[in-house]
Amino acid sequence: xxxxxxxxxxxxxxxxxxxxxxxxxxxxxxxxxxxxxxxxxxxxxxxxxxxxxxxxxxxxxxxxxxxxxxxxxxxxxxxxxxxxxxxxxxxxxxxxxxxxxxxxxxxxxxxxxxxxxxxxxxxxxxxxxxxxxxxxxxxxxxxxxxxxxxxxxxxxxxxxxxxxxxxxxxxxxxxxxxxxxxxxxxxxxxxxxxxxxxxxxxxxxxxxxxxxxxxxxxxxxxxxxxxxxxxxxxxxxxxxxxxxxxxxxxxxxxxxxxxxxxxxxxxxxxxxxxxxxxxxxxxxxxxxxxxxxxxxxxxxxxxxxxxxxxxxxxxxxxxxxxxxxxxxxxxxxxxxxxxxxxxxxxxxxxxxxxxxxxxxxxxxxxxxxxxxxxxxxxxxxxxx
Numbered sequence: 001x002x003x004x005x006x007x008x009x010x011x012x013x014x015x016x017x018x019x020x021x022x023x024x025x026x027x028x029x030x031x032x033x034x035x036x037x038x039x040x041x042x043x044x045x046x047x048x049x050x051x052x053x054x055x056x057x058x059x060x061x062x063x064x065x066x067x068x069x070x071x072x073x074x075x076x077x078x079x080x081x082x083x084x085x086x087x088x089x090x091x092x093x094x095x096x097x098x099x100x101x102x103x104x105x106x107x108x109x110x111x112x113x114x115x116x117x118x119x120x121x122x123x124x125x126x127x128x129x130x131x132x133x134x135x136x137x138x139x140x141x142x143x144x145x146x147x148x149x150x151x152x153x154x155x156x157x158x159x160x161x162x163x164x165x166x167x168x169x170x171x172x173x174x175x176x177x178x179x180x181x182x183x184x185x186x187x188x189x190x191x192x193x194x195x196x197x198x199x200x201x202x203x204x205x206x207x208x209x210x211x212x213x214x215x216x217x218x219x220x221x222x223x224x225x226x227x228x229x230x231x232x233x234x235x236x237x238x239x240x241x242x243x244x245x246x247x248x249x250x251x252x253x254x255x256x257x258x259x260x261x262x263x264x265x266x267x268x269x270x271x272x273x274x275x276x277x278x279x280x281x282x283x284x285x286x287x288x289x290x291x292x293x294x295x296x297x298x299x300x301x302x303x304x305x306x307x308x309x310x311x312x313x314x315x316x317x318x319x320x321x322x323x324x325x326x327x328x329x330x331x332x333x334x335x336x337x338x339x340x341x342x343x344x345x346x347x348x349x350x351x352x353x354x355x356x357x358x359x360x361x362x363x364x365x366x367x368x369x370x371x372x373x374x375x376x377x378x379x380x381x382x383x384x
Contacts, residue, residue, distance in 0.1 A: 039141035195301030201294035251280035251295025333375035
């Protein structure tokens with residue numbers, strides 16, 4: 001019997017950690033816990049410890065004819081559990097409290113009368129735990145009217161599971177933050193007009209943006225062989241491999257020279273060489289992953305024939321400027337005067353004044369100082 005109970009607990013813990021990476025399994029986990037302790041109603045709630053607001057709630061059992069659900073407005077589970085949440089949060093965390101121990105009078109407060117007629121809330125049990133960023137997790141179970149209180153062993157099971165449930169939510173939160181960061185970063189990389197290649201600790205490509213993919217597929221320049229970057233020329237490949245290896249090896253060494261540059265020729269295509277910038281990338285996850293101490297390398301590929309998203313280009317797209325007008329705006333922002341620009345470009349000041357008037361109109365500025373401020377601090381300053 002003891003072995004069977006231990007196996008059940010082990011399976012429950014496994015399910016809890018599966019839910020950490022797949023929140024859709026959380027309802028099933030709650031159902032399984034409720035079934036194991038013979039509860040008729042259970043809830044897992046997430047909220048803010050300061051405001052006490054509820055941000056997430058899962059209730060079991062699922063919707064049936066005789067079990068109202070959270071989605072039905074006539075059965076407000078938020079109000080139903082609210083007094084128990086508030087009272088439990090005033091006690092010590094990670095401890096299971098019987099509702100009679102918390103406050104026997106709370107069973108008559110708030111929520112739907114039908115819910116209180118159906119469930120013997122005062123014989124239920126609740127617990128909470130702290131989560132990072134001033135959040136809390138709350139766990140509560142009760143039975144139908146006419147049934148007895150939970151047995152000590154069932155409450156002990158809840159107490160045993162609380163640290164694992166807490167850890168599962170922390171893992172889920174951390175994965176959510178990493179996923180958001182990954183999605184934002186990858187989306188930004190996809191928009192770059194330069195090639196981006198991320199190499200792992202073995203020097204193999206694990207990420208390439210669209211520009212890099214196009215350059216790597218074009219024969220006669222740089223390509224991938226067994227996941228590694230290579231040039232058509234062996235001496236360039238050897239030099240590139242040494243640079244990549246050095247950057248990876250020194251990624252976690254403070255003060256080490258861990259970047260470099262190399263040209264990849266494209267003579268057979270009659271095109272100018274590609275310029276590669278190789279730099280170290282060290283994992284900043286504080287050893288939370290197995291590969292946290294491994295260095296990586298970031299390779300940026302510049303194709304001189306591909307128009308980069310220069311400040312002039314961004315200004316053109318933002319304000320519908322011509323190339324000449326965008327160049328004038330950026331040169332003025334660099335501190336050049338109209339007289340200097342007229343001399344260097346062999347044009348008259350009147351021509352430049354006419355161009356500047358059009359720039360004012362398109363950028364909705366009235367004077368040169370406003371235009372310079374817009375170029376230096378506005379969206380056009382975000383050069384990719």
